[in-house]
Amino acid sequence: MLSGAKVLITGTSRGLGLEMVTQLANRKSPPSLIFATCRNPVAAVKLQEVAKKFDFVKIIQLDVNALDTYPALSKEVYKHTDKLDILINSAGISSSEAYDLSTFTPEIMTQTLHTNLVAPIYLTKIFLPLLAKPEIVEGNPSLVVNISSNMGSISENTTRGGLYPYRCSKTALNAFTRSLSLDLKIQNISSVSIHPGWVATDMGGKAAELTPAQSISGVLTLIDEFQEEQNGNFYDYAGKVFPW
Numbered sequence: 001m002l003s004g005a006k007v008l009i010t011g012t013s014r015g016l017g018l019e020m021v022t023q024l025a026n027r028k029s030p031p032s033l034i035f036a037t038c039r040n041p042v043a044a045v046k047l048q049e050v051a052k053k054f055d056f057v058k059i060i061q062l063d064v065n066a067l068d069t070y071p072a073l074s075k076e077v078y079k080h081t082d083k084l085d086i087l088i089n090s091a092g093i094s095s096s097e098a099y100d101l102s103t104f105t106p107e108i109m110t111q112t113l114h115t116n117l118v119a120p121i122y123l124t125k126i127f128l129p130l131l132a133k134p135e136i137v138e139g140n141p142s143l144v145v146n147i148s149s150n151m152g153s154i155s156e157n158t159t160r161g162g163l164y165p166y167r168c169s170k171t172a173l174n175a176f177t178r179s180l181s182l183d184l185k186i187q188n189i190s191s192v193s194i195h196p197g198w199v200a201t202d203m204g205g206k207a208a209e210l211t212p213a214q215s216i217s218g219v220l221t222l223i224d225e226f227q228e229e230q231n232g233n234f235y236d237y238a239g240k241v242f243p244w
């Protein structure tokens, strides 16, 4: 699914988003276009290095919280193509503040929901015309990938609790994935939630179990080998179904 595809990714300045762009660009059969969006392209030095080497990597400025800039982003993408095959919602935040009721603030909750939930939903809405392939009856669906988290799994939340804003945002993102998978089938768009594992990024911290390279290699294999019957499910980076 990745070879020759047109892909847009959010949050590519660092962490998992940057690793996705790097691995995708270096594939033997890479995508034909990668729109690497990030909040501050000037500061995204590593991303710029990748884009310098591969002219099919286009860096576009996007703060996912700036919803009023989405139409301009879509116009920018239209300059290159009128079709998108894969939208990867990777930008995300997790605050260790507002962990439980004693530290909870509505502000942190709202901010987290905005970045991790409202933004991916609205971005999908904006890019729907580019993703839709109603003319194709079977096979080759477009794909919306929501980078979720084990923290969004209710059934796995049996011992630790806490982390209200982040957990709720990812659980709701999963609900979005499932609804989208049903609603957009008719337009030949599939959707999937992926838990990338516990990864050593700024968010995951140094003690994490996986390197970004290990996590993203698995995530990209899952996307590359995606089959329509996987539509609407929740997987981990190794391609195993993850419990809701």
Ligand SMILES: NC(=O)c1ccc[n+]([C@@H]2O[C@H](COP(=O)([O-])OP(=O)(O)OC[C@H]3O[C@@H](n4cnc5c(N)ncnc54)[C@H](OP(=O)(O)O)[C@@H]3O)[C@@H](O)[C@H]2O)c1
Residues within 6 Å of the ligand: 010, 011, 012, 013, 014, 015, 016, 017, 038, 039, 040, 062, 063, 064, 065, 089, 090, 091, 092, 093, 094, 115, 147, 148, 149, 150, 195, 196, 197, 198, 199, 200, 201, 202, 203, 204, 205, 208
């Ligand atoms: N690392 C883990 O262990 C882990 C586990 C489960 C799920 N995840 C999920 O994986 C995704 C990527 O996480 P990560 O580990 O790569 O985190 P990270 O290292 O903290 O990087 C977060 C990325 O999101 C971007 N971002 C945050 N707010 C943004 C905004 N308003 N507009 C545009 N970009 C924004 C950041 O851009 P700036 O540089 O501009 O801040 C950065 O590129 C997230 O959705 C996260 O929830 C991570």
